[in-house]
Amino acid sequence: MLRSTSLLNNTKAPSSYYTPHIPTINDQPFLRHGIPEQVVPHLINQLSSDELSPLHCAAKNDDVEIIESLIEREANVNMPGLDNMTPLHLAARHNKLLAVQALLSHGANAQAQDVNLDTPLHYAARAGHLEICEAS
DSSP: OOOGGGGTSSOOTTTTTTTGGGGGEEEHHHHHOOOOOOHHHHTOOOTTTTOOHHHHHHHTTOOOHHHHHHTTTOTTTOOOGGGGOOOOHHHHHHOOOOHHHHHHHTTTTTTTOTTSOOOHHHHHHTTHHHHHHHHO
């Protein structure tokens, strides 16, 4: 059973949702089953009400499988979201090394600045995430 959500209707998703998993088949994440091609353009770079794309959410949660799947489907690896933060900003901020490595390997801009002119490295350094600093 396919559950339609607000993302499929070009509106903002409720903030409590983990964006890439909103569409489900029998309560299983759609992305784990493959996204129908006609749905891809509506989901890949869509922002939630929290101003986060599916790639932002996957990066924040260190979900490399979802990160790879989204990037394969042309997700914008440098898409600005909340406060102009990119997925790399969130991965660095939340100490998600695998996500940082995956994003960087796909061309994420380590010099991208948020609204405060902070780069992902600034977030990692302030939080003492040394492995993230070294990866950046």
